[in-house]
Amino acid sequence: MKFIDEYLSDIKDKGLYRELKFFNRPQSKYTSIGNKRMLLMASNNYLDLCNDDRLKDAAEKAIHTYGVGSGGSRLTTGSYELHDQLEKKIAIFKGTEAAILFNTGYMANIGTITAIADKEWIIFSDALNHASIIDGCRLSGAKIVVYKHCDMDDLQEKIKVYKGNKRFIVTDGVFSMDGDIAPLDKIVKLAKENNILTMVDDAHGTGVLGDNGTGCVEYFNLKGQVDIQLGTLSKALASEGGFVAGTKSLVTYLRHKARSFIYSTALSPAMIAVSLCSLDIVKNEKERRVKLLENSKWFQWELRKLGFNVLESNTVIIALVIGNAEKTIKLSEKLFEKGIFISAIRPPTVPEHTSRLRITLMSSHNREELKYVLDKLKEAGMELGII
Ligand SMILES: Cc1ncc(COP(=O)(O)O)c(C=O)c1O
Structure with a gap:
């Protein structure tokens, strides 16, 4: 149908086309897509209980x-x-x-x-x-x-x-x-x-x-x-x-x-x-959420130190705002190559020109893993001229 084809080509031009990613392991901090092991930094499984x-x-x-x-x-x-x-x-x-x-x-x-x-x-x-x-x-x-x-x-x-x-x-x-x-x-x-x-x-x-x-x-x-x-x-x-x-x-x-x-x-x-x-x-198990919120605070602080635009948050949802939809996708793809899964969120889910990485932590993430993500974000952010 013509109207569908036109719509799909339009969103492709605007960098708003969405692809599904299929996981083949449980939703936990490490999961996998295809044969690639991924460190998951984008799930709502905050307490890492999906595979408990x-x-x-x-x-x-x-x-x-x-x-x-x-x-x-x-x-x-x-x-x-x-x-x-x-x-x-x-x-x-x-x-x-x-x-x-x-x-x-x-x-x-x-x-x-x-x-x-x-x-x-x-x-x-x-x-x-x-x-x-x-x-x-x-x-x-x-x-x-x-x-x-x-x-x-x-x-x-x-x-x-x-x-x-x-x-x-x-x-x-x-x-x-x-x-x-x-x-x-x-x-x-x-x-x-x-x-x-x-x-x-x-x-x-x-x-x-x-x-x-x-x-x-x-x-x-x-x-x-x-x-x-x-x-x-x-x-x-x-x-x-x-x-x-x-x-x-x-x-x-x-x-x-x-x-x-x-x-x-x-x-x-x-x-x-x-x-x-x-x-x-x-x-x-209160300790799960205590660690989660502590890690979230620390991680946001470190992201800001690197020069990223991070919205103020007292929760485990961290919005790293890029603005441009295509750049946001590129950043997400670069992280994907390094085995880190963070979703790129674009309009209409968020307002125009506020495309972002939506990073979410799990209670099981440790500082070593978070430091790895920070390193890779820094590398990719510099390559793309975001920081
Ligand atoms: C604020 C808010 N309300 C409602 C929902 C929908 O919840 P569910 O995924 O259980 O349909 C979501 C999740 O996407 C949400 O973020």
């Missing part, structure tokens, strides 16, 4: 007990006792009355936002919110008011302009491509003063931030003050699935109204068993 024996054993046991496919949607035949256990465990972990599982974080966002808002609602949404939040907002038909990224003055101004009694503020907890943390304390304060609901998508804070690893709400000491806490099990928790934690009535409401919950086959028991086990590991 305890999680694999949990999945195996669940398969032997319950089989593989769940066989139906949650409201028909797809709810197992394990789903109930996991929802209760997530609620305890997040400090809420209840929780509800979705098949992915993406589905949790679109299902929740469309269940709550319709064209009578106003949604205040951070300019850098994740695509699944944006899609949920658009699908809902609500009036979407985008405020400047983490800019509380702008949010306050917009709250004054867009009045009504059906309003909510939605934000990423940790921004997935920049690595910064939303000023949740200030957002909650503004929301309370103006009688507005709050929703935080803590996909990247869950399992990493806060003394107990429960995420942004704990990090800001805001227990009980955020109305809708959304998260995903697919990143630090090394599993699959999304969830919403909140009041019992919110969860019951979503069970009746969230279309992506109602009309999709439930997660398999094996993946639920994995999540149950990884929540225990997060609780019991």
Whole structure:
């Protein structure tokens, strides 16, 4: 079809064409593509649990007990006792009355936002919110008011302009491509003063931030003050699935109204068993996230010393901004040749002229490995005239 060919040739010209990379070993700090061993510096498997024996054993046991496919949607035949256990465990972990599982974080966002808002609602949404939040907002038909990224003055101004009694503020907890943390304390304060609901998508804070690893709400000491806490099990928790934690009535409401919950086959028991086990590991192995965050701070510091443009981040997501899409790809390819995997992130995932390497650390990376990456980044950065 002509329009497809034209589109594909256009994105090739602009350096925006994307290729899939196929791994043939588990997602861990060392993995492989083809016959090339790769040091992985780009995974959301922050706690390096995707290949953990305890999680694999949990999945195996669940398969032997319950089989593989769940066989139906949650409201028909797809709810197992394990789903109930996991929802209760997530609620305890997040400090809420209840929780509800979705098949992915993406589905949790679109299902929740469309269940709550319709064209009578106003949604205040951070300019850098994740695509699944944006899609949920658009699908809902609500009036979407985008405020400047983490800019509380702008949010306050917009709250004054867009009045009504059906309003909510939605934000990423940790921004997935920049690595910064939303000023949740200030957002909650503004929301309370103006009688507005709050929703935080803590996909990247869950399992990493806060003394107990429960995420942004704990990090800001805001227990009980955020109305809708959304998260995903697919990143630090090394599993699959999304969830919403909140009041019992919110969860019951979503069970009746969230279309992506109602009309999709439930997660398999094996993946639920994995999540149950990884929540225990997060609780019991604090040292993983302590090391992770220490290494992240150190690594960012070293990158800046080399002259790279690195965004400010208190998390494990490190955005090394290049700007030009083609140069970003070249840098990523040069690292690939040296056995280092770091994804190049380009528009439309990030705004025009802000193409970047999105570097993410795992708790298992050691300083020697990180120094190797710094050396290779320095070499490649100099060759390409980036530093
Ligand atoms: C902020 C944010 N929300 C939601 C998602 C989607 O989660 P999942 O991968 O479980 O669909 C992601 C992951 O890509 C994300 O970064």
